[in-house]
Amino acid sequence: MNTTYCPSLTEYKRRLSREVKIGDLPMGGLNPIRVQSMTTxxxxxxxxxxxxxxxxxxxxxxxxxxxxxxxxxxxxxxxxxxxxxxxxxxxxxxxxxxxxxxxxxxxxxxxxxxxxxxxxxxxxxxxxxxxxxxxxxxxxxxxxxxxxxxxxxxxxxxxxxxxxxxxxxxxxxxxxxxxxxxxxxxxxxxxxxxxxxxxxxxxxxxxxxxxxxxxxxxxxxxxxxxxxxxxxxxPYPLHLGVTEAGEAEDGRIKSAVGIGTLLEDGLGDTVRVSLTEAPEAEAPVAKALIDRYTHRAEQADPIPDLAVSSELLADSSEQNEADSPNRNEANSSKNSPINPFQYHRRVTREVLNFGGLNVPRVVVDFSRLPGLEYADLRAAGHLYSAFLDKFQMSDLGADYLYSGQRPVPFMLPNGLRELVDYSAWLDAGQRPEHYPVLTQDEYAAAGARHPTLNFVFQNLASLTPPTLAQLRQDATAVIILYTDNAHAMPEIRRAFFELLNHDVPNPVVVNRQYPALTPEQTQLYAATDVGGLLLDGLGDGVVLSTELLPERPKAEWLTVLDQLNQLSFGILQAARTRMSKTEYISCPSCGRTLFDLQETTAMIRQRTDHLKGVKIGIMGCIVNGPGEMADADYGYVGVGKGKIALYRGQEVIKKSVPEAQAVDQLIDLMREDGRWVEKEFLEEPVAG
CATH class of the missing domain: 3.20.20.20 (Dihydropteroate synthase-like)
Structure with a gap:
């Protein structure tokens, strides 16, 4: 199968497209990637x-x-x-x-x-x-x-x-x-x-x-x-966009997952970010995505080309298929060893609740936070009530907490497990509720191990034949994969290909660090780097780190950690690999729109944002309404001034509903299907 779709999988090269004349501002060819939007x-x-x-x-x-x-x-x-x-x-x-x-x-x-x-x-x-x-x-x-x-x-x-x-x-x-x-x-x-x-x-x-x-x-x-x-x-130029991306953080994350993944491989000549916001809010987001690649080629470290080992060449294609369900065919700098045109999650062994059929896990990095207290776990989605003396987990509750050299001094709530550095794990007496994180040198030394789950930091350079052989035989090892390369996503993807080519079935947690970026840049870059891997079925967890940031007050750290935790869940949802909240497929408005999209989306969100995993399409007109309902569970579509059609999937259930009654009738439709639950309000956490 020919899986070539970009100039290179390992080197940043922009696809050379045909130049197209658009007024006095040409697109494609050697021209910069252009920014566009649409009036409302x-x-x-x-x-x-x-x-x-x-x-x-x-x-x-x-x-x-x-x-x-x-x-x-x-x-x-x-x-x-x-x-x-x-x-x-x-x-x-x-x-x-x-x-x-x-x-x-x-x-x-x-x-x-x-x-x-x-x-x-x-x-x-x-x-x-x-x-x-x-x-x-x-x-x-x-x-x-x-x-x-x-x-x-x-x-x-x-x-x-x-x-x-x-x-x-x-x-x-x-x-x-x-x-x-x-x-x-x-x-x-x-x-x-x-x-x-x-x-x-x-x-x-x-x-x-x-x-x-x-x-x-x-x-x-x-x-x-x-x-x-x-x-x-x-080679016609490409206009990139995720349609009906939504609003605010979710819309930006989803746009970056889709658009950024293609930009990483040098595809795209113009970008439109479709947000349910004023159109002038779209261009800065598109520009931020594009600007990341202005100097990518000269800033990136070389990534070893994809090579076919003599062992793989000796195998027949039939034996390859039998031995490794992940492997496609002989690979090169352009030809992907996985199918880039159809989603297949990398097949891995199950290690505790990583890999196998488990959803990707979220790890929140608390390793630099001083003096951890009960209330601080709110930044990981676990809310402590001093009045009830118990924790409640939100829909964005992290699965693991990484405490580094400072193990948590109290019992963690149910649903949250702890990672600690290997030396701290040894010093604490190898406690069974702690899972050690080892460097490659510590892992190679083959010392004491947790009997169930061990994490190992790896990058592309450390995945040598002896390391790959050791990992392949270790049923307790989960890899934490990182890179310092500016061409980050392709290098981590290249490391995944190395695991695939050597039949290493260990689960992988993708670790990305963003030490000196604005929150907006971190949001877009992380969505691109992690989301691009998830779209190819690569990754069994995510940890976003800020280890290299300068010291800051604890309250600011908690804000940053909360943002990174929410961002991790947002990326998983945008890549359709873990649904943890309601998804809104809302169009960005245009001159056809029959109601105020921003106001209506906010109103629907206020009533339904607790419906975990439910997808609601909000369309201002009939142009894409029926079709986009194919990707939504329920639809709210403008069909006339003050008139709304309600959909279940692609099927129109109610026509010409008065706009004032439409949200209530949408909720009634969910009740009929048994998908409506009343909103619960979590106790406000108080430090104990």
């Missing part, structure tokens, strides 16, 4: 659209997208553009088109770029499963060709660029019938339209593969690149 004001509000566009440009937007749901909005793009140019703003404008080819054909004569969705440009979605023969399918493609060709010819005539933007939530019935709700279906949806562009010798095209599910989104982009190369098509 009604497109018929000319001055409102202009003022918001100016704020977006001031915030760092290099392209601005505006919805054109009908011909009248498409026509008004001219007035918006005139006013912007009058004010000295030359930002390229992009018309966002769904369902209305006639609006696209008009907009293409006005703006610098049009975005079309192949799922609804020439198809009406009815959620019908249709059996196609090759001939009937080809006839459908011919029908689309005739509907799509006029837009291509207009774009070619006017020098207008086009984005063919596939959305996971709005694949056509035709694509779903043949390929299913899959990354392959997303890719084929775009390629059908792209092939039609190439028939007309039109190449000013950008491609995107957006989804609210980060696993699906990343797999689709990777598969798209592989398919473009396999078919000998042009």
């Amino acid at each position: 004001v009604d497109t018929m509000d000319t001055l409102g659209s202009v003022e918001q566009t100016l704020r977006m440009v001031e915030a760092g937007c290099e392209y601005v997208r505006i919805t054109a749901p009908s011909v009248k909005e498409a026509q008004n793009l001219l007035e918006i553009k005139k006013e912007l140019r009058k004010r000295g703003c030359t930002v390229p404008l992009i018309a966002d088109i769904h369902f209305t080819p006639n609006a696209a054909e008009l907009a293409a004569r006005i703006v610098e770029k049009v975005r079309v969705n192949p799922g609804n440009y020439a198809d009406k979605k009815k959620f019908d499963l249709i059996e196609y023969t090759d001939a009937s399918y080809a006839a459908e493609v011919d029908r689309i060709r005739e509907r799509f060709r006029p837009l291509v010819q207009i774009c070619k005539q006017y020098g207008t660029a086009m984005r063919i933007g596939t959305n996971h939530g709005s694949l056509s019935d035709r694509i779903l019938s043949r390929y299913g709700d899959t990354p392959l279906g997303m890719v084929e949806s775009a390629l059908e339209f792209l092939r039609l562009c190439e028939e007309e010798n039109y190449y000013n095209v950008v491609l995107s593969m957006k989804a609210s599910n980060t696993q699906v989104m990343v797999q689709a982009y990777r598969l798209l690149v592989q398919k473009l190369d396999a078919e000998g098509l042009q």
Whole structure:
């Protein structure tokens, strides 16, 4: 299987794409990765659209997208553009088109770029499963060709660029019938339209593969690149985005998991972060993600290339499959030894509650916190009530606490276990409730061990043949994998590949340290580094550390530790590997939106944020609403002014519910399904 999807898995190299002209600001090629966003004001509000566009440009937007749901909005793009140019703003404008080819054909004569969705440009979605023969399918493609060709010819005539933007939530019935709700279906949806562009010798095209599910989104982009190369098509530039990412911390984490994972491998030419917030809040987040790679190549340490050992070459491919369910095929700097287009969790042995079928575990690093008290465990999600003299664990309660050289001086609450440095474990009398953490030298010395669980710090350089052999035979060892390389995620991934190639089945906790970053940078970088591994099924736990930070007051330390604990759970949730809270799949609003998305999302969150693992889609209009419900348990979709449709999955349960009653009826629907629980309020912790 050809698993090549990026220039290199071990060296930072940006994929060299075709340059696309978008007004006076080209994309792709050797140009910087561009930042863009989308207005939320009604497109018929000319001055409102202009003022918001100016704020977006001031915030760092290099392209601005505006919805054109009908011909009248498409026509008004001219007035918006005139006013912007009058004010000295030359930002390229992009018309966002769904369902209305006639609006696209008009907009293409006005703006610098049009975005079309192949799922609804020439198809009406009815959620019908249709059996196609090759001939009937080809006839459908011919029908689309005739509907799509006029837009291509207009774009070619006017020098207008086009984005063919596939959305996971709005694949056509035709694509779903043949390929299913899959990354392959997303890719084929775009390629059908792209092939039609190439028939007309039109190449000013950008491609995107957006989804609210980060696993699906990343797999689709990777598969798209592989398919473009396999078919000998042009290396078109990629627009990156996680659609309906949500708001606040969750939206930023989910965006970084999806977008950052692709940026790490040199994929992406423009970025849009879709937050349920004012559009000017999106550009700084996108820029922060992009800026991390400006000097990555020169700052990173070399990573050994992926090599195939003589032992592996001696094995037949059939024996490889039998011996190691993790292994794919012979690997190289470009070809992944795992399947990057489909999620499979690395198969590991179970060590206590790590690995095997267990969810990834969260370890919180308390090793530098002085004078630990009961109340301090709140930073690990374990709340102590002095009045009740007991602990209560929140949904974000850490599984393990790392205390380093200072073991906790009191009994920990149920549900929380302790890691201590090896020397402290020996000094404390090898207590069974403590699990030792060993350096590689301590581990190689083969001294005393805990009979059940031992942690071993490792990095890529320390995974020598003797170490790999020792780990392979040790049924008590869990690896804590770290790196100091600026090219962090690929180096840790390279270490995982070493474990895979040598059939080392030990669970791995991914350790990342961020000593000198802002909280916002830490959030985005950790989500990228850890999330990118989790999306490939790599990792059985996470510990985010701040060991190298200067001394600070205890209260500040506790705040930082609480943030890191919440961030760890947020990353696991965004990567769909451990669901610990309610997930909101909420769109970022646009001129189509039929209610105040920020206000509505906040209201729904206030009522439902205790429903662990429940996914709720909040869509401002019908464009992606029904489709995105495929990835949600329940949906709240605007269908008219003051009118809401409620969904169970993709099925409409209630139509035209008055907005004032919609949240209550949504909760009633959950009650009917037995998924509603009343909110419990934890006791306020008090130091004892």
